[in-house]
Amino acid sequence: MAEQESVISVRGLRTAFGAQVIHDNLDLDVRKGEILGVVGGSGTGKSVLMRAIIGLQEPEAGEVSVFGTPMRGREEDEAFEVRRRWGVMFQGGALFSTLTVAENVQVPLREFYPQIDNQLLDEIARFKIHLSGLPPEAAYKYPSELSGGMKKRAGLARALAMDPELLFLDEPTAGLDPIGASMFDELTRNLQETLGLTVFLITHDLDTLYAICDRVAVIADKKVIAVGKIDELLATDHPWIHDYFTGPRGRAARLGHERQNG
Ligand SMILES: Nc1ncnc2c1ncn2[C@@H]1O[C@H](COP(=O)(O)OP(=O)(O)OP(=O)(O)O)[C@@H](O)[C@H]1O
Numbered sequence: 001m002a003e004q005e006s007v008i009s010v011r012g013l014r015t016a017f018g019a020q021v022i023h024d025n026l027d028l029d030v031r032k033g034e035i036l037g038v039v040g041g042s043g044t045g046k047s048v049l050m051r052a053i054i055g056l057q058e059p060e061a062g063e064v065s066v067f068g069t070p071m072r073g074r075e076e077d078e079a080f081e082v083r084r085r086w087g088v089m090f091q092g093g094a095l096f097s098t099l100t101v102a103e104n105v106q107v108p109l110r111e112f113y114p115q116i117d118n119q120l121l122d123e124i125a126r127f128k129i130h131l132s133g134l135p136p137e138a139a140y141k142y143p144s145e146l147s148g149g150m151k152k153r154a155g156l157a158r159a160l161a162m163d164p165e166l167l168f169l170d171e172p173t174a175g176l177d178p179i180g181a182s183m184f185d186e187l188t189r190n191l192q193e194t195l196g197l198t199v200f201l202i203t204h205d206l207d208t209l210y211a212i213c214d215r216v217a218v219i220a221d222k223k224v225i226a227v228g229k230i231d232e233l234l235a236t237d238h239p240w241i242h243d244y245f246t247g248p249r250g251r252a253a254r255l256g257h258e259r260q261n262g
Contacts, residue, residue, distance in 0.1 A: 005032040006065075007166055007198045008053055013062035015045070015052055022048050024222040026062070035192055035199040036227075037209045040219030041240065046202045047091060049219065050168055053200070054088060055079060066166070084112045086166040087159030091174070091202075093151040095143040101129060101154045102139035108161045124161065132157035133187055149180040153187075160191070167192075169201045173208055185211045206245075206253035218244075230254075 008030035015022045022045040030036045038046050051057035053064050055071055064071045069082050087108075095104050102125040109121055116124075129139050132153040143151060152172055159167055172188065173181035189212045192199050203209065209216055209230060217227040220240050226233050233241050244250055 006030060007032045007067060008200065009063075009065040010049075010053065011063045013049070013052060013064065014060045015048055015057060016060050021222060023052070023059075026219075026223045028217055028224045028227065030198060030200055031215075032198055033192075033196060034214040035188070035201055035212050037213035037216040038200065038202045038219065039204070039209065039216060039244065044219045045222070046219055047170055050088075050170060050200065050202060054086065054168060055083070080112075084162055085164060086168065087162060087164035088168040089152075089155040089159040089170065089172060091170040093143070093155035095151060095154055095158070097143050100140055100142055101134070101146070101157065102126070104143075104154060105129065105158045105161050108158065112162060125157075128157040128160045129154075131160055131191065133183070148175050149177075149184070152176065152184060156187070160195075163195075165196070165198065167197050167199045169199060169203075171202055171204065173203065173205045178207075181205060181207065182211070188212055206249055207256060210253050210257035 006029040008028070010026060010028040013023050013026040026049070038049070040046050048057055052059050053066065059072065066082050067085060069078070071079065071082065096107065099107070102122065105125040105128050106121045109116060109124060126136065126139060129136065134150060134153045134157065138146070138150060138154065143154065146154060156172070169188065173184050176184060185208050188199065188201070191197060201208070201213065215228055216230055216233060217224045218233065218241055219225070220238070225238055226236050226241060230245065234245055
C-alpha cells in the first residue's frame with residue numbers, strides 16, 4: 001500500500017556519548033504522509049534520535065535511510081540533495097538572535113539556493129511567515145522582540161522555507177499556554193494535510209498526541225519499545241506506557257479528545 005511507504009527507516013541504531021549508551025539496536029519507520037509522535041521519559045534520547053536521523057549525531061552502528069537514501073557514509077553533495085527535502089524546527093526555535101524573522105527564514109534558502117535574488121527571498125519569507133500564522137510585520141522583528149509562541153511560529157516558518165516533504169518538530173508546544181498549544185497543533189495538522197507533509201514530532205504533550213498524531217513511537221530502554229495508534233499502545237503492558245497514558249494527565253487528555261470528537 002502506498003501509505004505504508006517509509007520516508008524514514010532506522011535499523012539497529014546505536015548512539016553513545018563516551019560510555020553512556022543512548023540507543024542500542026533501535027528500529028523505527030516513519031510512513032509517508034503520517035504525523036508520528038515520538039514520546040519517552042526525559043533523557044531517553046528523543047532529540048538525539050532526531051539528530052542521528054538528520055546527520056548531526058554520528059551513530060556508532062546501524063543504518064538510517066531517508067527517502068530511501070542511506071545517510072551514513074554519504075558524500076556531502078548526495079546528503080545535500082536529501083537535506084533540502086526536509087525542514088527542522090529545533091527545541092526552543094534555535095533562531096539566530098542577530099537576524100530578523102525574515103532573515104532567519106531566508107538562511108536555508110541562501111544555503112541551498114545561493115543564486116536566488118533578494119526580492120524573491122523576501123517574497124518567499126513573507127509567504128512562509130504567513131503560512132506559519134504570524135502577522136506580516138513579524139518579518140522585521142528580532143527573536144528577542146517575539147513572544148514564546150511567536151518564536152515557535154518563526155521556527156516553523158524557517159523549517160518550511162524549502163517546501164519540505166518531511167518536517168521534524170522537537171517539542172513544538174513546550175512552553176505554550178494551552179490555547180497557543182492547541183492552535184499550534186491545528187496549524188501542524190493543516191500544514192501536514194495541505195502540503196502533504198510527513199511529520200516526525202517529538203513531544204511530551206499528551207493533548208498533541210491525541211489531537212494530531214496518526215501513530216506514536218515510545219522510546220524506553222534505549223529502543224523504540226512500541227509504535228502504533230494510542231489504542232494499540234494502551235493494549236501493551238509496558239509499565240511506562242501504561243503509566244503515561246493512564247495517569248491523571250493521560251486520562252484528562254483522552255477525556256478532552258473524546259469530548260471534542262463526540
Ligand atoms: N552533546 C551531548 N553530549 C553528551 N551527552 C549528551 C549530548 N546530547 C545529549 N546527551 C545526553 O543524551 C541523553 C539523551 O538526550 P536527549 O536530549 O535526546 O533526551 P530527550 O529524550 O530529548 O530529553 P527531553 O525530553 O528532556 O528533551 C541525555 O542523557 C543527555 O544528557
